[in-house]
Amino acid sequence: MLIIECPYCGQRDESEFSYGGEAHNARPLEPDTVTDQQWADYVFCRANPKGLHREMWNHSAGCRRWFNAVRDTVTYKFKCVYKIGDPQPSLEQIEGPQ
Amino acid sequence: MSKYSIFSLARNAISHHENWERAWRSPTPKKRYDAIIVGGGGHGLASAYYLAKEHGMRNIAVLEKGWIGGGNTGRNTTIVRSNYLWDEAAQLYEKSMKLWEGLSQDLNYNVMFSQRGVYNLGHTLQDMRDIQRRVNANRLNGVDGEVVYAAELAKRIPHLNCSPDSRYPVLGASFQPRGGTARHDAVAWGFARAADALGVDIIQNCEVTGFVRENGEIKGVETSQGYIQSPKVGVVTAGSSSVLAAMAGLRLPIESHPLQAFVSEPIKPVLDTVVMSNAVHGYISQSDKGDLVVGAGIDSYNGYGQRGSFTTIEHTMTAIMELFPIFRRVRMNRQWGGIVDTCPDACPIISKTDIKGLYFNCGWGTGGFKATPGSGWVFAHTMANDQPHELNAAFALERFISGALIDEHGAAGVAH
Numbered sequence: 001m002l003i004i005e006c007p008y009c010g011q012r013d014e015s016e017f018s019y020g021g022e023a024h025n026a027r028p029l030e031p032d033t034v035t036d037q038q039w040a041d042y043v044f045c046r047a048n049p050k051g052l053h054r055e056m057w058n059h060s061a062g063c064r065r066w067f068n069a070v071r072d073t074v075t076y077k078f079k080c081v082y083k084i085g086d087p088q089p090s091l092e093q094i095e096g097p098q
Numbered sequence: 099m100s101k102y103s104i105f106s107l108a109r110n111a112i113s114h115h116e117n118w119e120r121a122w123r124s125p126t127p128k129k130r131y132d133a134i135i136v137g138g139g140g141h142g143l144a145s146a147y148y149l150a151k152e153h154g155m156r157n158i159a160v161l162e163k164g165w166i167g168g169g170n171t172g173r174n175t176t177i178v179r180s181n182y183l184w185d186e187a188a189q190l191y192e193k194s195m196k197l198w199e200g201l202s203q204d205l206n207y208n209v210m211f212s213q214r215g216v217y218n219l220g221h222t223l224q225d226m227r228d229i230q231r232r233v234n235a236n237r238l239n240g241v242d243g244e245v246v247y248a249a250e251l252a253k254r255i256p257h258l259n260c261s262p263d264s265r266y267p268v269l270g271a272s273f274q275p276r277g278g279t280a281r282h283d284a285v286a287w288g289f290a291r292a293a294d295a296l297g298v299d300i301i302q303n304c305e306v307t308g309f310v311r312e313n314g315e316i317k318g319v320e321t322s323q324g325y326i327q328s329p330k331v332g333v334v335t336a337g338s339s340s341v342l343a344a345m346a347g348l349r350l351p352i353e354s355h356p357l358q359a360f361v362s363e364p365i366k367p368v369l370d371t372v373v374m375s376n377a378v379h380g381y382i383s384q385s386d387k388g389d390l391v392v393g394a395g396i397d398s399y400n401g402y403g404q405r406g407s408f409t410t411i412e413h414t415m416t417a418i419m420e421l422f423p424i425f426r427r428v429r430m431n432r433q434w435g436g437i438v439d440t441c442p443d444a445c446p447i448i449s450k451t452d453i454k455g456l457y458f459n460c461g462w463g464t465g466g467f468k469a470t471p472g473s474g475w476v477f478a479h480t481m482a483n484d485q486p487h488e489l490n491a492a493f494a495l496e497r498f499i500s501g502a503l504i505d506e507h508g509a510a511g512v513a514h
Contacts, residue, residue, distance in 0.1 A: 001407065014407060021400075036500070037499055040499040044442050045498070046352070049344075073403070
């Protein structure tokens, strides 16, 4: 069981959370100018990295709020969590002394 | 390579089975091949085998990072069926089913293909409507199937809980009599042995670390055993497809998730068919050894760790106990995870890419094992002719741009 830290509620069991997929996948600002290829990239394609992954989680059986997390997809270890709208932590902040 | 037969068995029995020859060679890589398959799982080995057998290519290598069949090929729950809803998918999986039906003879290797039938349960009125629709669609596509209702189901599978009082009562099922199971390791070994006999070099412990390109064409691959030239490279790496794609500068509509499976301690014969339920989310069969083989849904988060979470294990066991209360006290012996490459429409990608000579066969997600021979067969055709076969033309990467998706979430055994 993963222990996930909700930035609003603190540490809770994994079973209280829902996964929301890759974070920071911004919808194109001017949809009329976007090609089919660019739509496909936004709607379907994902980085799916082996290693650090910025992703969205929802504390669905708790405060029901969305937040972002950086997690290692090999060890499954959460490196950090941050609120929606907060600046993305840099690699140095993630991997630096904890 | 000597042929396996009753005579070779008798001959080797006389020498106490100490002189069986190795099933495949362990060659050092050549400098150049006509085609390279990256990934020595079932699909990759099948691709190499059919390239050699159907398309006369002999100078082929299969490059495997670990050992053959050590990934999802050896980690699945061995279920084989072809009862998919849409024409494109049904025809692709049915091609595979037809190949399964002659595979042991074709490979001269017993893959223990057992057509014990597969039931997909329905628990709600909508489930049953979907099942009726799917069975009708299957029959129109020449795929066998029938709708079975609870009273009949209770007779056919005596231990299945068909009580109307259960939390999610079983109302019926679709049944594919030609479905069943096969021995997954034997599939990898059989394809490896047969491919090797046709001259294919199977190179294990050889990790691909990069693709070499010139003017938009593939020239070869960098590996942990050095540079190997080839004008055609087929990537068949399941859960690691996005990692390989990134090496070639491509982005795929794929996410990798852990999918777990379990086997119990061996028990006496109790279940002679395969039972799957999308609604309560579990599937189960009994292996020839007697252990119950159990699987369920993927872990929701992206993962490459070949293990999943305890909540998913609990969820799976809850579902199995709901369906088969008799298994309540059976102990699970082993549990493991594989990394499945899920696609947004639950259908595979068997495709050329923008890079000439680079092909991808991936996105099989949670249901790739059943497709092993068919996948290899169409991918070999695609690579040999630089053109998809009509069976896999619809499964190109372009469908995510055109929007012509093949939505098989309903017929896929596992929700994702």
